[in-house]
Amino acid sequence: MTRTDRQRWLLPSHLVEPGGSGAPRPRRTVRDWIVDTSLFLLAAFVGLIAADTSAQYTSEAVTLVDQLLGAAGCCALWLRRRWPVGLAVALALLNVVAPVAAGALLASLFSVAVRRPFREVAAIGALAVAASTAQAFIRPDPTTNTGLSIALGFTLILLVTAWGMLVRSRRQLVEALRERARRAEAEAELRAAQAQRLAREAIAREMHDVLAHRLTLLSVHAGALEFRPDAPPEQVARAAGVIRDSAHEALQDLREIIGVLRAPGEGGEAGDRPQPTLATLDALIEESREAGADVHLDTTVGDPAAVPAATGRTVYRIAQEGLTNARKHAPGTTVTVTVRGRPGEGLTVDIHNPAPAGPVPHVPGSGQGLIGLTERAALAGGRMDHGPAPDGGFALHAWLPWPP
Known part of the structure; x- marks a missing residue:
């Protein structure tokens, strides 16, 4: 499994695929399929419980309509990544007359809280609370007090919305940390390049200081040999020895500095001569x-x-x-x-x-x-x-x- 595959497995699709939050995605990741299937099964389970309760106090025709509407709402959850707000509005309105769609509504509210900004989340949450309150009067549950039904609906909507916003905040934090790490890495590379440039400039100055001294010695003694061809053999030998030694030292210094200037991986060994003090x-x-x-x-x-x-x-x-x-x-x-x-x-x-x-x-x-x-x-x-x-x-x- 490559690094990209691991990222697509670990991260939600809106943090991996281009387009950002709420944008159409070219494909679902493995993680997306697992999450979507889990939400679908959870919404269907809640819908079955609501349908079983409704069947005890309503006619078969109403129960059949509830089941069909609940099944449609659960199937519509597969569109929550593409149209999270529109789906949440439709399920909130459907929940007014079909309590079986309550599970699908909660799942869609979770998706909205994860993907949309707080203003939209608050508006959709208020609509869901209003729809849940209206349902308590239009389709009341004979086994539960109306006030308790309204409070229970409000609590579930609040918990699901808060959970979704918490997930959204965590994802944003993870993305911010990843971006900060990428930026820190880029800045570290820039600082390293700048330090390398400054080091090379210092080495260039070192080269001037070293070679200027050696080459001046070469020039002085070569000039002496040129203008004093009749000098005693001892002086000629001494000047030639200085020229030889200075040339050797210059080559050693040059080899050492060029070795330092080589980029990593170019081969060659840096000089190991001690630095002057x-x-x-x-x-x-x-x-x-x-x-x-x-x-x-x-x-x-x-x-x-x-x-x-x-x-x-x-x-x-x-x-x-x-x-x-x-x-x-x-x-x-x-x-x-x-x-x-x-x-x-x-x-x-x-x-x-x-x-x-x-x-x-x-x-x-x-x-x-x-x-x-x-x-x-x-x-x-x-x-x-x-x-x-x-x-x-x-x-x-x-x-x-x-x-x-």
């Missing part, structure tokens, strides 16, 4: 020094491992971008990296380089990394400022939270 800042400084840069690190953080990983990674990327910019725009200058902070006060990162001695060619795409780092710092709960320094150089200042 503040504890790896010394390695970054040393790498820049080996590439020929003059870098001075001044830090008061005694235990870099105690800094939260996300904050330390942001500090690392800021320092990496600052060193990359200094290498591109102020080659040969001394770069000072200062890291201060403690728990509860936050971390401050200052990177400064003086103005270069000669003209420096413009590098395409300059400034994009600083924009990305500003966004990264803001996402981490901090801030970053950058711009020309008073001595003509360039300064970068960032503050990041460090919880106590």
Whole structure:
């Protein structure tokens, strides 16, 4: 049994088939057939009891007419899904002269209460009460007091109507919960897609930060080999080694990021290399020094491992971008990296380089990394400022939270 079949078995047809409440239905479900047959048999049983009581005090002709009218009313219940209001009105009028149709009237009132709004239910219920009261005078029961007959009829109509309205409210609640679940599922999928998009944007910024540093090292040493072909073999070998190592690291970083960007099921394994933190800042400084840069690190953080990983990674990327910019725009200058902070006060990162001695060619795409780092710092709960320094150089200042 499929999911759709189970829904059609468990739910009423007006909640499964198109058209809504009161609309024509192309077919009855198994559940509809069971409910309709049960109501038909119940109405026929009540009609038989009423017919047996009526036969004791009326002629055979009247009894025969009552039985025919009662049978017609019970058979008409098969139309209650298509015309619930019209059938209830007709059975209420029939019940005035044929007490045998009382069972069919109660079944039709139940259908109206389940499928129609309260205003129509109240009007049909009032008509049924009026018809039951009129019957008590037109076709009185000799064994029952007239007032008791009127009260009994009113009570039965009220109970059946209330039961139908309760069923209607429950069905509406179930449908509302199902709609809410569908809407929540759709919103969850939308939030997941948005989170994935934001994650990919963060990975793209990470790619820029990482590859810009590696490729700058490649460019510097390749340029040195190009303009110094007469350099000593030791320097050539050292530059070639830096180029090889930087290219290898760039490929590793690129493979790791592309692995993360792969959609689920596309295959491939994500990189398992550890992410940089503040504890790896010394390695970054040393790498820049080996590439020929003059870098001075001044830090008061005694235990870099105690800094939260996300904050330390942001500090690392800021320092990496600052060193990359200094290498591109102020080659040969001394770069000072200062890291201060403690728990509860936050971390401050200052990177400064003086103005270069000669003209420096413009590098395409300059400034994009600083924009990305500003966004990264803001996402981490901090801030970053950058711009020309008073001595003509360039300064970068960032503050990041460090919880106590």
